[in-house]
Amino acid sequence: MNLADFQHEIYLAGLDGIVPDLPTNLHRLEEVAGARLTPQAHDYVAGSAGAERTARANLAAFDAWKIVPRMLRDVAERDLSATILGTPMPAPIILGPVGVLRIFHEDGELAVARAAKALGVTMTLSTAASTAMEEVAAEAGPRWYQLYWPKDRDLAASLVGRAAASGYSTLVVTLDTCTLAWRPRDLDRAYLPFLRGIGVQNFWSDPVFQKAIGGPVTDANRDLALLHWAANFGNPSLTWDDLAWLRQEWDGPIVLKGIQHAGDARRAVDAGMDGIVVSNHGGRQVDGAIASLDALPAITAEAGGEITVLFDSGVRTGADVAKALALGARAVMIGRPYAYGLGLGGEAGVRHVLRCLMADLDLTLALSGRSTLADVGPDLVTR
Ligand SMILES: Cc1cc2nc3c(=O)[nH]c(=O)nc-3n(C[C@H](O)[C@H](O)[C@H](O)COP(=O)(O)O)c2cc1C
Ligand SMILES: O=C(O)C(=O)c1ccccc1
Numbered sequence: 001m002n003l004a005d006f007q008h009e010i011y012l013a014g015l016d017g018i019v020p021d022l023p024t025n026l027h028r029l030e031e032v033a034g035a036r037l038t039p040q041a042h043d044y045v046a047g048s049a050g051a052e053r054t055a056r057a058n059l060a061a062f063d064a065w066k067i068v069p070r071m072l073r074d075v076a077e078r079d080l081s082a083t084i085l086g087t088p089m090p091a092p093i094i095l096g097p098v099g100v101l102r103i104f105h106e107d108g109e110l111a112v113a114r115a116a117k118a119l120g121v122t123m124t125l126s127t128a129a130s131t132a133m134e135e136v137a138a139e140a141g142p143r144w145y146q147l148y149w150p151k152d153r154d155l156a157a158s159l160v161g162r163a164a165a166s167g168y169s170t171l172v173v174t175l176d177t178c179t180l181a182w183r184p185r186d187l188d189r190a191y192l193p194f195l196r197g198i199g200v201q202n203f204w205s206d207p208v209f210q211k212a213i214g215g216p217v218t219d220a221n222r223d224l225a226l227l228h229w230a231a232n233f234g235n236p237s238l239t240w241d242d243l244a245w246l247r248q249e250w251d252g253p254i255v256l257k258g259i260q261h262a263g264d265a266r267r268a269v270d271a272g273m274d275g276i277v278v279s280n281h282g283g284r285q286v287d288g289a290i291a292s293l294d295a296l297p298a299i300t301a302e303a304g305g306e307i308t309v310l311f312d313s314g315v316r317t318g319a320d321v322a323k324a325l326a327l328g329a330r331a332v333m334i335g336r337p338y339a340y341g342l343g344l345g346g347e348a349g350v351r352h353v354l355r356c357l358m359a360d361l362d363l364t365l366a367l368s369g370r371s372t373l374a375d376v377g378p379d380l381v382t383r
Contacts, residue, residue: 003080003091003362006355022344022352026316029340029353037343040191041103045339047185050287058283058314061291065323065381070369078371080362084331085170085253085274085308087142090120091358092325092373095350096277096312096333097146097172097257099128100199104343109136111342115350117141119358124172124333127159130198132205137166144170146257148177150232153245158208160250171250172277176258178236181285194229197222203229243271255310258285260295262302265309275308282313282335293324300328318360325373326380 010020023029034042048055080091095116102108109131116123117140125136127148137143145168150156160171186192193199203209204217204225217225246254255275256268268276278299280292292313300309311329315321316337324332334357341353370376 003078003358004366006359007363020352022341022349024356026337026340026353026356029337029344033340033343037104040189041193041343043185043189044103044191044193045098045336045343047183048283048287049181049183049285052283052287054280054287054289054291055283057291058280058293059316061293062314062316062320062323065293065327065383067319067322067326067364067368067380068382069367073369073371075366075369075371078362078366080358080365080373082331082373084122084310085255087122087144087169088120089122089142089331091361092329092331093121093321093354093357093361094144094310094331094333095121095123095338095354096279096335097124097126097174098335098339099126100130100193101339101342102130102198103193104339105346105349107346108342110139111347112338112350113140113143115347115354118351119354121354125168126199127202128194128199130193130201132201133163133168134166134205137168140167143168144172144255146172146174148174148233149235149238149242149246151235151237152208152212152232155203155206155208155212155232156246157249158206159202160246162202162206164250164252170253170255170275171246172255172257173246174257174281175238176279176281176285177234178238179234181287183284194233195226197226200226200229203232240267240271243273247272253308255308259299260290260292262298265299265303265307269303269306273307275310276303277310277312277333278329279312279333293327296324296327296329304328315357318357318362318364321357321361322364322368322376323381325376326378328378 082089082092109129113136122142124144124146126146145163213225253274257277259276278296280289311324312333315332321332338350338353341349
């Protein structure tokens with residue numbers, strides 16, 4: 001696959017008067033989605049914590065870094081493929097974990113799995129998925145599993161055991177959401193999809209969970225199931241010491257998602273972790289927190305040589321990906337853009353988003369004189 005092919009396809013279709021169904025500028029997807037999603041679902045995905053200052057800062061941080069292109073470097077043959085934690089990728093772009101995808105489209109996680117598989121892109125399935133992990137696995141290509149570590153250790157063990165058994169190769173443990181933040185848009189609508197029983201499928205289908213509530217979830221015990229879910233979902237008492245237990249439960253790579261401080265990156269190395277995602281959850285957790293891109297340089301300086309550093313929060317364009325790579329990330333995760341793509345166009349909408357971002361990245365790097373990821377380093381950018 002030539003990553004820039006998508007650009008040629010769009011221009012060729014244009015000769016027949018066919019223009020793309022969705023905007024190719026992924027910043028614009030949010031506006032378009034505003035007109036098409038339910039107001040609750042749109043506010044849920046577009047919204048962030050507090051006054052949404054960190055969400056805005058995440059985007060603005062990319063504006064502060066500028067790419068410095070180089071010329072005459074023979075960029076005719078290009079290859080942006082990478083192997084990240086043993087997973088081969090056509091480009092250093094991963095679908096990050098986004099829960100409750102059925103609020104955007106009836107095919108939810110299955111549509112995302114099909115789109116990702118068609119392009120050989122890795123998807124990360126959320127613990128808060130609206131489709132059970134085994135069902136998603138049956139349709140998915142390369143896949144990672146994101147753990148929201150529940151209070152009950154047996155339940156945690158069961159979730160990760162099921163993920164391993166159904167072929168999820170890397171465990172992504174999200175640390176920044178041991179409880180949901182103050183999110184005014186959701187509060188003002190009294191909207192939480194999980195309270196409506198969406199995003200609980202990995203629990204409903206779990207044998208340890210079912211045992212705790214005395215059997216499979218039915219209309220009769222649904223309220224009990226939701227209470228048990230709510231009591232278990234977040235685990236604010238976790239500490240770094242708990243990672244030793246998880247390390248024993250999971251044979252493959254473990255990635256800690258939500259790191260923003262170089263000291264925590266160091267602790268991840270010390271705890272025997274394989275990777276980290278420098279992320280602030282898209283500004284959905286601590287409003288007023290540092291922009292995720294601004295946290296990246298100190299973290300890669302501290303631990304980039306010892307642990308695989310991934311990045312998310314604010315990635316919308318090929319230039320954004322290039323900047324994160326230049327500042328030391330090995331790959332990026334995307335979140336909101338593919339949720340909008342799903343809501344607007346189902347499987348084809350997710351494919352559109354991925355092809356836009358991969359083609360844009362390829363063209364950005366080529367026009368900057370870089371044909372492989374090995375050519376991308378700190379000298380690509382300046383402030
Ligand atoms: C609607 C929505 C749901 C999310 N659900 C999860 C989740 O279940 N698990 C998780 O680790 N992160 C979740 N995230 C965070 C994303 O993985 C990612 O960190 C974030 O979207 C990055 O910010 P951006 O989309 O603005 O680039 C969610 C984000 C959104 C927008
Ligand atoms: O909304 C979120 O950001 C999120 O991570 C989440 C948390 C719980 C269930 C579903 C998604």
